[in-house]
Amino acid sequence: DIQMTQSPSTLSASVGDRVTITCRASQSFSSWLAWYQQKPGKAPKLLIYKASSLESGVPSRFSGSGSGTEFTLTINSLQPDDFATYYCQQYNSYPWTFGQGTKVEIK
Amino acid sequence: QITLKESGPTLVKPTQTLTLTCTFSGFSLSTSGVGVGWIRQPPGKALEWLALIYWNDDKRYSPSLKSRLTITKDTSRNQVVLTMTNMDPVDTATYYCAHRPSPGSWLDYWGQGTLVTVSS
Numbered sequence: 001d002i003q004m005t006q007s008p009s010t011l012s013a014s015v016g017d018r019v020t021i022t023c024r025a026s027q028s029f030s031s032w033l034a035w036y037q038q039k040p041g042k043a044p045k046l047l048i049y050k051a052s053s054l055e056s057g058v059p060s061r062f063s064g065s066g067s068g069t070e071f072t073l074t075i076n077s078l079q080p081d082d083f084a085t086y087y088c089q090q091y092n093s094y095p096w097t098f099g100q101g102t103k104v105e106i107k
Numbered sequence: 108q109i110t111l112k113e114s115g116p117t118l119v120k121p122t123q124t125l126t127l128t129c130t131f132s133g134f135s136l137s138t139s140g141v142g143v144g145w146i147r148q149p150p151g152k153a154l155e156w157l158a159l160i161y162w163n164d165d166k167r168y169s170p171s172l173k174s175r176l177t178i179t180k181d182t183s184r185n186q187v188v189l190t191m192t193n194m195d196p197v198d199t200a201t202y203y204c205a206h207r208p209s210p211g212s213w214l215d216y217w218g219q220g221t222l223v224t225v226s227s
Contacts (some may be wrong), residue, residue, distance in 0.1 A: 046215050
């Protein structure tokens with residue numbers, strides 16, 4: 001199984017900050033990685049697919065990059081609506097696996 | 108517009124079998140490449156992928172749960188059913204179904220989830 005490790009687990013930031021979340025994989029793979037945003041009591045929402053492609057309707061302040069074993073999600077100019085938990089997920093091989101999540105909190 | 112909705116019991120007893128139904132609209136599970144998956148999330152914890160079924164009835168399971176899971180589809184009713192046997196309190200979680208638009212792709216639309224509690 002490919003293990004996905006996110007860092008940090010919690011991130012405190014202010015509105016307007018640029019934040020970066022890292023997802024490291026236990027095995028190398030190409031770009032088969034997605035990022036999701038989840039708010040309390042809600043289903044995950046797709047933000048990024050194929051490591052760097054922005055899902056339709058997602059604000060352009062979200063971006064993804066990486067390949068191999070290290071991937072990043074960047075939020076430029078953090079907005080109040082962005083305070084949430086973010087998950088990476090690899091769909092390169094079965095079983096699909098998720099990171100443990102990164103909670104972005106208000107500083 | 109693609110929508111998915113999970114339904115099933117909110118409370119099951121230990122050792123019982125859980126049956127969850129995902130009813131969807133806006134796509135057909137007879138369309139080449141399409142899949143529907145199940146994912147769960149224990150309270151306060153991370154997401155865990157459980158199973159996936161494709162338009163051609165190809166099925167994939169989490170190895171750690173494979174012996175307990177069965178995923179099936181009813182294309183005419185636009186439904187996917189997940190059964191999980193021998194339920195335990197550690198299986199208490201919100202269960203989600205989600206749409207996979209094509210092979211090699213991600214999960215783009217998710218249902219709202221349904222909380223299942225396992226308790227005697």
